[in-house]
Amino acid sequence: MLQKLKPDLTAPVSAAPLAVFRVIFGGMMLASILRFMGKGWVTELYVKPKLYFPYYGFEWVQPLGETGMYALFVLMALSALGLMLGLFYRLSALLFFLSFTYVELIDKTNYLNHYYFVSIVALLLVLVPAHRHFSLDVLRKPNSWVSHVPRWAILIFKLQLGLVYFYAGVAKLNPDWLLEAMPLRYWLPAHTHLPLIGPLLDQVWVAFLFCWFGAFYDLTIPFFLSWRRSRGLAYLTVIVFHVLTAVLFQIGMFPYIMMVSTLIFFSEGFHEKLLHTFRRTASTKVPLFQRSAETAAQPVLLYFLALYFLLQVLVPWRFVLYPGHLFWTEQGYRFSWRVMLMEKTGTAFFYVRDPRTGQEVEIYNRDYLTVNQEKMVATQPDMILQFAHMLQQDFATQGIPDAQVRAEVYVSMNGRGSRLFIDPTVNLAAEKESFRPKTWILPLNEMSPVAKALGLKN
């Protein structure tokens, strides 16, 4: 199939949209990193915590200490600047991808879909010749200038953005969202003090409107943005939608990143005009002839990208391989563009037992975890397991080897009363992490009375 599509995918198209995307994305990343550092989050999230929760298989990714972490963030900021300016582009893109992804892999507590989005866009940017038009690299090496790039170099970003939206929409097609307006029904009334829309946010029908419009928007916006005749209105919707989410939810830079990234759907003419305006202010000239970028590795790249997108399409569906309610077990939940779908809160009590004496002590979670880590551990089984292992290790260093760890965890999800989340009798320290289903997660039974574990101690 790829062979058939090849002429289409490799046909030369204007390099302007790709150059604009590179400038905008690099600029947004630079701003995001400076904001992150400015808020003191490097220290708060990557220096101060006593423990970190790496991803399965990435346990070797560790924080680098205060100096190391700040150095890494400075490197990340410089490479984002390199992206924006198109300076030492491939190296900048690669360094940005590596540094950003490394930081994200340190602690899954901080997982955000938009960080994942940034990581994969950075990876895609490494593969495209986005620096051969409107860049400092062209000023350094005028011979590298091109007016055209192969179509796939732009298509992959549209496809990626389209997948993000579409899957975010698919994820909204669930009973909680559509039939109960959860969790928006709980979240919106918190904003009744806002001017204009505030009083409306207390109304149930408004929560339903937001839910249904949100699902419709996510599912259709990639198509409306792709179609020339609907693009203007669609982009207006993009602005309204993301400004609204920025006002209502604590989601940082994500709305702005999406607002500017979706400009890539606009026509060549639009982007060329944009660049022309910039060039005029800088009074630089471009050659009049046409030259297309040629990529020696193109055939390999195309196969790589085909595989990549196949994975992108399949990964969000991996949850079907696990039993139980996805939102409840969160097995196969991450990396699937599930955004703003759950109000999931938990309280976790951990107990460590010395097998030699049979004595059990309760753990004060904050002795080990930050506020945020404690919140995340309480609702995510893989983090419960990791914390149990960390507790066992800590007790081993205190002279209590082979300690048993169990946890009483209560979770409330999308308006359901809190109930027991995992089997409180299981010795978690003896359970191993793997991609296999975690049998100690209790099923979410909608009908059964709220399960209680108190009294089960010892």
Next chain:
Amino acid sequence: MAGFMLLSSCSSDSESGPTTEYDRDAMVANYVENLIIPGYTTFKSKTEAMTAAVDAFIASPSTATLSAARSAYVEAYTAWQDVSAFEFGPASDQLLRTNLNIYPTSASEIEANIAAGTYDLQAAANLDAKGFPALDYLLYNAGTDAELVAQFTTNASASQRKQYLQDVSNLITQRATATFNGWTNGYAATFKGAKGTAVGSAVGSLVNELNQDIDLTKRAKVGFPSGRFTSGSPLPEKAEAYYSKKSLDLLKQNIRAEKAVFMGLTANGTNGPGLDDYLDHVGAKYGDGLLSEAIEAQFEAALAAANAVQGPLAEAVVSQPQAVTKVYDELQKLIVLTKTDMPAALGVTITYTDNDGD
């Protein structure tokens, strides 16, 4: 789509959901005007009375002045239980929980400070040598009243001991006064103006600090002396107010105060708009009933369990471990409801960092 929406909104309106307007500003105003400021007014005057009684005891130590100082101390410590849930704004600036109530207190540090005659009670090292727990030790650590009075009269370091008692007592009053002044000199308006439910908002602070307080009730007041976080066997000397044996009264007062905070209940018994009404407004359910009712019932269950314990907590952890365990378990159930279900229903967040809704 519109038709479907109408349909679904109708069906869920009938089961729950915000149907009437809820005035969150009125709720926050009720907390400020009728709970927080009156609470700190009482706390301030009780600490002032305590300082006066302590001064009178120091001026002429006798069993009579000791008895007056002790009862003033107990009243101030009790008034503290009423406001300990409000650790935000001025109270957080003053670090009241840390500066006034770190226990168990360190008798050896207190004695070392007295013997040295010089000390910095603002230093972190002295956190467990000041506040109410230090007063508890200073006013109650002898077998008889006469022996205690003797510590302040015939004892070689009596004058240093007097000075230490006065310093500890004064510092409590200073912190209480500074907190009261903070609220009356502008913070009340700031707090009322902190809209929304994010970190730092009025609602967010009330919910998060109420939870923090209930956690301390469970973990410190009951858990420490039960030895739950350490050996597994009872550690009576870790009880709050260990020397005066008032731990159980303080515990009950604290649970009542936390319940009052949840209900928006004022000192004179008026049930104003509170977190319970707000939960009803958003239609928060628990099982077949209302979440607010489940939480209220759980407060009652915790109080009932505390009422079933006999004598000082420090003795009860040894003599009636089951009764104490019952208190602990009821408080644990309470925390699950207030820390899991309540913030979820109100959309209260606990961190400043970006999130995408779990």
